[in-house]
Amino acid sequence: MDTTTICLDVRDLVKDYPVDGASDHRAVGGVSLTIAEGEMYTLLGPSGCGKSTTLRCVAGLEQPDSGRIELAGVPVVDQGVHVPTERRDIGMVFQSYAIWPHMSVFENVAFPLRVDGRRRTKKEVRRRVEEVLGTVRLADVASRSATQLSGGQQQRLALARALIREPRLLLLDEPLSNLDARLRDQMRVELRDLQRRLNVTALFVTHDQAEALSMSSRIAVMDQGRVVQEGTPREIYQRPATRFVADFVGTANLLDAEVVERAADGWLLRTAAGVVRASCPDGTRVGDQVTMTFRPEDIRMHLSPPGAAATGTTMLAGTVDRVDFFGESVECQVSCGAAVLLVHRHPQAAPQEGDTVHIELAAEGCAVLTDRGARLPAAAPVAKAG
Template identity: 45%
Template sequence: MITGTSLKKRFITDKGQVVDALNNVSFTVASGEFYVLLGPSGSGKTTTLRSVAGIETVDSGEIQIDAQTVFSSSAGLNIPPEERPVAMMFQSYALWPHMDVYNNIVFPLRKGVRRVAAPEIERRVKAITETLQLEPYLRRPISQLSGGQQQRVALARALALEPAVLLMDEPLSNLDAKLRIQLRIEIKKITRTLGITTLYVTHDQVEAMVMGDRIAVMDGGQIVEEGTPEQLYKRPSSEFVGRFLGEMNFIPGSLQQMASGEQVNSGDTLSAQTPFGTIPIDAADAAGLGKTIKLGFRPEDVQVGARPDGVSFKTRVTQSYYIGDALLCDMMVGDHGFTARLPNTFHFKEGDETEVSLKHSDFNVFPNSET
């Protein structure tokens, strides 16, 4: 388990600007959970990870790993990284270039703080190299390995320590696309089998969703939202998260009270006037938003043809792109444009007119902030 409480870190740039690298970041990773920190560069995700590892120090806050406090500004405690029960994988792999595969794995076990007896070292090396299929390469110099193999060695080195938590800093970003997809699944499978608590940093939203049991989306040194991949994708609580995870279309809307006869669901006491028509809104979602709001929906939720449980409206296709598994269409309703992702069986061209529809539940309600 990892807990970070009220982590703050601030630095001053050469020009004297104050930057909040971490602004009150709190999170909890449950035992055995795969927890992903997702965000654009400079959002503070790597700083958070490195602070847990101990190779960076936050200004204030508290970090616990498996009920052991490893950092506490109030208690003046800062356990050095080598004494924390962690292992870490780096973006650059950081394999020791002068050692072969075998020595990269056993060096920390022989010379580190967490050293173990020789028979135990051999047992671990055997187990881990079997799992990761590294046996044929044990005596190879690092420079003679491919990127994917180096990645596996880095993982083996980390896992051989049998750490309480595994920290990973964009470990797949240097690999080509195919290998990346393959290793995502492999890493996820191994960590699940070993039941290891994992904190994973990435800027790739697909990677985050494929791997994470839970995702924390970070921006500007803060965790903007936290949840399972499905929660975040289906019901993002902010426009930023909606835009960052996949594509999202936005249309303006103005709220008004709904006459009791029009209610579809019991909670819908409000409705929004939009370019697409009237959409019922759950009062709880719109609490405190004011009269004008923004509604967001995913391109793949757009359906051709009318439907009873949603809004249907006429649109004009302005552009269409065939991308293999789907047809992407830019569409206009009045002067509001949006993108639809349709099955590849459709063949719309520029200028075609058609009726499309969206379920009421496809819409997410956001405050009307210009971003």
């Protein structure tokens, strides 16, 4: 990465919180990340994994125990260095909008300009506030009291206030999670468009995988204070590195597997569902115990017996145990050998419970994770996939 384009660099960040005055709880355990100018970079992970603590250290609202943070090449946290929040070139939006109820919409946005110690003419303040209010589509309610806004409008107001000083970095902590589902979907698109249009760099925190996948240039998946995988949304979804990532981001079928053979068209893995063709990483050896994963929407399901499996695919027979209707799709639980697989289908092509079906898996959709799989029970040799 060209060093001139780096907006934020976080190295080996550690933050402990004291618990009952006794032993410390490690909220962030050595997080490193680098964000380029113009990125929408997301910290994604379950509740309590350290996302907000990381963000608050970047904001200067928490003092880390160790580590270094550079904003646009300038250290803001380092040994003996702790630049206060107001001198970091950042804008912040949190889950609670934290707008000032006693001020008008206009005054809420103008406020950061009035207190930053720079002299500006009234005319200049007005011009800038009107411009930002136009950007977030609030120009026509500028004179209203901030409390007379809807949830979505209040969140746009919080965003306008964060943007007014044209910060180098925008910090967003679950900014959409207080909105109802429909508004959240709408704001998601709006926020992403706005971020791209203004080309502002953003560090975004969420536990919502749909938000992360649809909005981010890159995602860091966090677990227990650490980044466990970093990549583009497609990399994270299609090539999860671990069971945790496969399971947390989207729905995954996970099978313990044993590598049994290197065939001409890929590796053969013995699983509880049968023998499956999969793509394996370099260095794989026959006898390895691994975990294999594939997505429910990557499975093709045939209701009548198909011909022989195409090259590089596996065909498995199964029985439909259960069909759940989700509107745009159905989720089927299919028993295959001793495994239960999840398969997603269009509702118009849904099988009935009790149907015998044939499951087709392409080897390239079956990935092997870095986690070692549990040893499978020694079984009678399974009929070869075919």
